[in-house]
Amino acid sequence: MAVRQDIHNSEIPVLCRACEARHRGVCGALTPEQLVELSRHTTKRKVEAGAVLVSDSDTIDSYANVLAGVVKLTKTLPDGRQQIVGLQFAPDFIGRPFKRESSITAEAATAVRVCAFPKTSLDRMISQAPELGHRLHLQALNELDEARDWMLTLGRKTASERVASFLHLIARHGDPEAESDGEISFDLPLTRADIADFLGLTIETVSRQLTKLRKDGLIAVENNRHVTVFDVGKLERRANI
Amino acid sequence: MAVRQDIHNSEIPVLCRACEARHRGVCGALTPEQLVELSRHTTKRKVEAGAVLVSDSDTIDSYANVLAGVVKLTKTLPDGRQQIVGLQFAPDFIGRPFKRESSITAEAATAVRVCAFPKTSLDRMISQAPELGHRLHLQALNELDEARDWMLTLGRKTASERVASFLHLIARHGDPEAESDGEISFDLPLTRADIADFLGLTIETVSRQLTKLRKDGLIAVENNRHVTVFDVGKLERRANI
DNA sequence: CGCGGCATTGAGATGCGTCAAATGCGGTGG
DNA sequence: CCACCGCATTTGACGCATCTCAATGCCGCG
Numbered sequence: 001m002a003v004r005q006d007i008h009n010s011e012i013p014v015l016c017r018a019c020e021a022r023h024r025g026v027c028g029a030l031t032p033e034q035l036v037e038l039s040r041h042t043t044k045r046k047v048e049a050g051a052v053l054v055s056d057s058d059t060i061d062s063y064a065n066v067l068a069g070v071v072k073l074t075k076t077l078p079d080g081r082q083q084i085v086g087l088q089f090a091p092d093f094i095g096r097p098f099k100r101e102s103s104i105t106a107e108a109a110t111a112v113r114v115c116a117f118p119k120t121s122l123d124r125m126i127s128q129a130p131e132l133g134h135r136l137h138l139q140a141l142n143e144l145d146e147a148r149d150w151m152l153t154l155g156r157k158t159a160s161e162r163v164a165s166f167l168h169l170i171a172r173h174g175d176p177e178a179e180s181d182g183e184i185s186f187d188l189p190l191t192r193a194d195i196a197d198f199l200g201l202t203i204e205t206v207s208r209q210l211t212k213l214r215k216d217g218l219i220a221v222e223n224n225r226h227v228t229v230f231d232v233g234k235l236e237r238r239a240n241i
Numbered sequence: 242m243a244v245r246q247d248i249h250n251s252e253i254p255v256l257c258r259a260c261e262a263r264h265r266g267v268c269g270a271l272t273p274e275q276l277v278e279l280s281r282h283t284t285k286r287k288v289e290a291g292a293v294l295v296s297d298s299d300t301i302d303s304y305a306n307v308l309a310g311v312v313k314l315t316k317t318l319p320d321g322r323q324q325i326v327g328l329q330f331a332p333d334f335i336g337r338p339f340k341r342e343s344s345i346t347a348e349a350a351t352a353v354r355v356c357a358f359p360k361t362s363l364d365r366m367i368s369q370a371p372e373l374g375h376r377l378h379l380q381a382l383n384e385l386d387e388a389r390d391w392m393l394t395l396g397r398k399t400a401s402e403r404v405a406s407f408l409h410l411i412a413r414h415g416d417p418e419a420e421s422d423g424e425i426s427f428d429l430p431l432t433r434a435d436i437a438d439f440l441g442l443t444i445e446t447v448s449r450q451l452t453k454l455r456k457d458g459l460i461a462v463e464n465n466r467h468v469t470v471f472d473v474g475k476l477e478r479r480a481n482i
Numbered sequence: 483c484g485c486g487g488c489a490t491t492g493a494g495a496t497g498c499g500t501c502a503a504a505t506g507c508g509g510t511g512g
Numbered sequence: 513c514c515a516c517c518g519c520a521t522t523t524g525a526c527g528c529a530t531c532t533c534a535a536t537g538c539c540g541c542g
Contacts, residue, residue, distance in 0.1 A: 075393040077481050083396040085389040096386075098379060103386060130371055137378040138339060144381055145344060147388040148326040152316040154395035155324040155441030159498065192521060200396025202499055207522055223507075224521065240318050400530065433489060443531060448490055464539080465489065 013039035021065040021115065025091030026139065029131035041121045047112040053094065054106040061119050063095035069112030070189040074105045074197065084198040085150075086143060087189075089173060093139050095119070097126070110189050154200045157240065162199040163209040164238035167219065171229055178232050185228035192224075213238070254280035262306040262356065266332030267380065270372035282362045288353045294335065295347040302360050304336035310353030311430040315346045315438065325439040326391075327384060328430075330414060334380050336360070338367070351430050395441045398481065403440040404450040405479035408460065412470055419473050426469035433465075454479070 011032035012022075016039055021027045027035065044067070047053065053071065054060060066088050073086035085104060088094055094114070096102055126133045153165050171178060174186045188195070196203045213219045218235060220228040229235050252273030253263075257280055262268045268276065285308070288294065294312065295301060307329050314327035326345060329335055335355070337343055367374045394406050412419060415427045429436070437444045454460045459476060461469040470476050 073389070075389065077393065077397060079481070081397040083393045085392045096382070098382065104389060130374075133371075133374065133378065137374065137381065140378065140381045140385055141337070141339065144385045144388060147385060147392060148314075148316065148345060151326045151388060151392055151395055152318065152324045154392055155438075156318060156322040197396075203521080204500085204523085205498060208498095211522075240320070444489080445491085445532085446530060449530095452490075 011036070015039045015042060015044065015115075019065075019091075019115065020067065021091035021093075023091075025065050026093050026132060026135045027065065029129055029135045030125070031129070034125060034129060038117060038121055038125060042115055042117045044113065044115050047108045047114060049108050049110050049112075051108045051112075052105060053108065053112075053114070054102050054104075056102060056105040058102055059100050060096060060102050062116050063093065063097075063119055063122050064114040064116040066090045066092045066094060067113040067115055070109040071112055071114075072107050072109040072190070072194060072198075074107060075103070076105070082197045083200060084194065086147065087198070093136065095122075097123070097136055109194055159199075159201055159205050160209050160212065161238065161240050162201060163195075163206060163213065164235055165241070166195060166199055167213075167227065167229060168232070168235050168239050168241065170227075171232065171235070180233040180236065182232055183228065183230050184232060185226065188225050188227060252277070256280045256283060256285065256356075260306075260332075260356065261308065262332035262334075264332075266306050267334050267373060267376045268306065270370055270376045271366070272370070275366060275370060279358055279362055279366060283356055283358045285354065285356050288349045288355060290349050290351050290353075292349045292353075293346060294349065294353075294355070295343050295345075297343060297346040299343055300341050301337060301343050303357050304334065304338075304360055304363050305355040305357040307331045307333045307335060308354040308356055311350040312353055312355075313348050313350040313431070313435060313439075315348060316344070317346070323438045324441060325435065327388065328439070334377065336363075338364070338377055350435055400440075400442055400446050401450050401453065402479065402481050403442060404436075404447060404454065405476050406482070407436060407440055408454075408468065408470060409473070409476050409480050409482065411468075412473065412476070421474040421477060423473055424469065424471050425473060426467065429466050429468055 013036050016022050016027065016035050019025075019027065022035070027038075030038065047069075053064065056076065067090050069090075071088040071092075071094060072084045073088065074082055074084050076082045087109070088106075094106055122132075126136070153162055157165065170188065171184050171186060175184055178184050190198065192203045192206050196206045199206065210219075210221065214221060218230060218238065220230070222228075254277050257263050257268065257276050260266075260268065263276070268279075271279065288310075294305065297317065308331050310331075312329040312333075312335060313325045314329065315323055315325050317323045328350070329347075335347055363373075367377070394403055398406065411429065412425050412427060416425055419425050431439065433444045433447050437447045440447065451460075451462065455462055459471060459479065461471070463469075
């Protein structure tokens with residue numbers, strides 16, 4: 001994969017070249033000089049599925065960008081019931097600006113690559129680069145829209161509609177332009193347990209609804225993880241979009 | 242509406258004096274001159290319960306601050322099932338910056354007073370007053386935290402826990418410092434139907450859970466709307482906080 | 483005093499959860 | 513390459529929490 005060949009490319013830190021976050025993510029707000037400055041404190045990390053990135057009620061001292069893989073944001077009741085309150089894909093930003101404590105846990109749902117940097121570095125940079133603050137603001141608003149969409153799903157949809165909504169979410173994430181009468185296939189980034197935690201259901205109910213979709217001829221499932229949706233429009237009707 | 246020209250108070254527009262949004266709300270980010278500028282296009286409105294402030298899929302051309310009363314943010318499925326995805330109290334800001342269309346409906350839950358101003362005025366001001374953008378960012382992050390808290394409630398709590406959580410939310414909003422072994426009483430800003438839409442339950446289930454709380458000696462209810470919580474700590478335990 | 487809207491209560495239906503067993507899949511080692 | 517093991521997933525039977533439908537009660541207001 002070739003690095004973009006523009007004249008000033010030399011100024012972009014090696015670490016940041018070919019990084020998606022520099023284009024669509026928050027780093028796109030930074031000048032080459034600021035990128036250099038930030039990259040001085042930056043580390044790329046590989047994280048295996050299941051590893052915890054930020055733990056509930058920890059004081060946060062670092063932020064990160066997702067470079068690859070899927071990160072789940074979860075909340076847990078004292079007795080262990082868990083709910084996924086958000087999914088982060090590349091090049092999403094992970095972290096809660098302007099607050100010392102996180103109220104949620106961030107955990108790798110798949111193998112993940114992140115680019116992590118100390119909170120202080122970015123916080124300092126926000127005051128210098130207004131565009132950076134703006135991008136973070138946009139991301140927060142976007143996550144807010146998503147959270148509220150999902151509240152409707154959790155509060156008012158049936159199990160069948162929830163599972164269809166989830167498949168639709170994942171499908172659309174892979175191909176936002178998917179024709180509503182087209183076929184589309186993808187790998188699920190979550191286990192059944194995670195899907196259940198995302199949908200506010202049990203593993204068994206998720207499984208039953210998936211087999212129902214299969215028997216109704218809407219989807220095919222191979223090796224548990226790979227899903228083909230035959231008709232996105234029909235799926236949307238199931239999801240009550 | 243002439244502005245008096247004396248040295249101290251002079252600079253603050255009449256409209257804005259004694260307005261809560263100037264202290265704890267977004268207007269606190271503005272200089273007196275900016276307040277004057279903004280207030281030129283501003284109107285205070287009284288809105289009766291049930292009136293719609295912003296309608297789903299309308300193009301938004303105005304923002305507002307809540308001055309008094311409670312505004313509910315709702316989402317609705319094609320078949321009419323509804324979910325309240327947020328409650329706004331004074332001095333909250335209503336509106337979705339950086340987007341032309343709203344994906345939610347804002348409706349007065351009680352009688353409400355708002356201070357409304359055209360989108361363009363505020364959008365222009367954001368670029369001039371970075372502190373304003375910052376306050377809006379903080380509000381978005383705050384709403385995001387609240388939305389995610391509520392996702393846990395919707396996805397994983399029982400009816401009994403949900404109703405307790407709701408009472409706790411309202412109680413805490415009136416008195417954030419409430420002693421956890423103290424008594425506290427307040428008026429519910431929502432009808433049973435609205436509470437049900439907030440909790441993802443039916444009216445009947447909400448009613449049954451309220452009478453259960455009453456029979457268990459945790460609360461008293463007068464005239465359907467006025468609630469006394471005898472022991473906030475016990476309520477929290479019910480809510481699984 | 484009666485009417486209309488909101489809330490409560492009751493009885494019965496059902497969707498989803500719980501518990502338990504069976505199946506399938508991937509990885510490991512012979 | 514195959515046999516085996518452990519874990520994820522599916523399937524089944526059953527129970528219960530919540531929904532649905534219906535009747536009754538309550539309160540403010542004309």
